[in-house]
Amino acid sequence: MQISNAEIAGLLVSALPHIRKYAGKIIVVKYGGNAMTSEELKDAVMEDLVLLSMVGVQVVLVHGGGPEISEMLRRVGKESVFKNGLRVTDGETVEIAQMVLAGKLNKNLVGLIQNKGGRAIGLSGQDGGMIRAEMKDPELGYVGEIAEIDPRPILDLLDAGYIPVISTVGFDGNGNAYNINADTAAAKIASVLGAESLIVMTDIAGLLADKDDPSTLISKVRVREIESLFESGVISGGMIPKIECCAEALRSGVEKVFIIDGRVKHSIIMETLTDEGLGTMLVKE
Numbered sequence: 001m002q003i004s005n006a007e008i009a010g011l012l013v014s015a016l017p018h019i020r021k022y023a024g025k026i027i028v029v030k031y032g033g034n035a036m037t038s039e040e041l042k043d044a045v046m047e048d049l050v051l052l053s054m055v056g057v058q059v060v061l062v063h064g065g066g067p068e069i070s071e072m073l074r075r076v077g078k079e080s081v082f083k084n085g086l087r088v089t090d091g092e093t094v095e096i097a098q099m100v101l102a103g104k105l106n107k108n109l110v111g112l113i114q115n116k117g118g119r120a121i122g123l124s125g126q127d128g129g130m131i132r133a134e135m136k137d138p139e140l141g142y143v144g145e146i147a148e149i150d151p152r153p154i155l156d157l158l159d160a161g162y163i164p165v166i167s168t169v170g171f172d173g174n175g176n177a178y179n180i181n182a183d184t185a186a187a188k189i190a191s192v193l194g195a196e197s198l199i200v201m202t203d204i205a206g207l208l209a210d211k212d213d214p215s216t217l218i219s220k221v222r223v224r225e226i227e228s229l230f231e232s233g234v235i236s237g238g239m240i241p242k243i244e245c246c247a248e249a250l251r252s253g254v255e256k257v258f259i260i261d262g263r264v265k266h267s268i269i270m271e272t273l274t275d276e277g278l279g280t281m282l283v284k285e
Contacts, residue, residue, distance in 0.1 A: 002244070014274070015273040015274070019056070022057045023057065025057065025058065025245075027052065027058070028115035028197075029049065029186075030201060031064075031109075035267075040265070042112065046112045046116045048267075050113060054118075057196060058158045059163050060164050060166065061120075061163060061164070061166065062168065063169060066087070072100050076096070086140055087143065089141040091141075093141070097177075098179075101169050103169065119162045119163065121156070124239040128150065130149065131146040131169075132170070132171065132172065133172055134147050142179060151193050152167050166185070166189065181243045183200060186245070187246065188252075189255055190249050191254055193252050198246070199260060200255050202258065202261065203261075206280030207280040209234055210273065219277075219279075222282075223250055223282070250282060250283070255283075256283055257282040258279050259282070
């Protein structure tokens with residue numbers, strides 16, 4: 001469908017109030033799922049980030065990479081083992097996770113952003129002592145729980161006009177690496193930065209009243225409503241830790257949290273620079 005110049009101008013003007021609202025503010029984007037494995041969706045995400053950065057939004061990208069870690073483990077003949085949704089991570093597995101997350105994936109994303117005209121620098125938790133972690137559960141091995149985040153490396157890059165691209169690998173005082181859940185890391189990073197919003201990309205439309213029916217999308221949830229949604233079973237399965245992270249971010253100072261469908265091209269722009277948005281927005285009150 002051909003869009004006229006007048007229609008393009010109208011779209012840009014309609015985005016102006018949203019650009020004004022976010023200009024100079026920090027937005028943290030947690031990136032993963034299908035949006036990370038599809039080249040077409042990956043391109044759209046990078047274009048969204050670069051566009052936001054160019055209109056004055058301070059963008060921070062936090063990424064996971066579970067499927068890529070599983071694939072690399074498969075290549076070396078190592079089976080992926082999960083317990084309560086978390087990967088059991090022995091010494092060899094955490095080395096592979098570090099290689100995949102802080103190496104290949106992180107640098108590929110930096111390159112993609114720069115190819116779209118943006119400026120990006122990749123970080124892992126070890127850079128500048130940014131993410132200090134400790135062992136979450138000895139039975140899980142090197143799965144980390146965040147003990148402290150030093151935001152200075154991130155803020156320095158934002159002040160210099162870069163998009164920080166952060167892999168969720170943390171380190172303890174002895175230099176041991178830990179694989180950290182990307183949702184948890186993104187929420188804590190957003191909290192420490194005092195972000196205007198946290199955007200969590202998923203493989204579903206958002207929070208659904210009926211998990212099997214996309215038409216039952218709940219567009220807005222207040223923090224005080226979350227407990228009843230847990231009790232009623234609306235929040236269940238893999239959505240439980242995601243919502244818990246989102247709620248903690250709101251209680252820790254983040255203004256708004258969006259859970260959006262990463263399978264939709266330009267979903268970040270649709271959520272931030274349009275009136276309707278497309279996912280679930282979580283707010284304090």
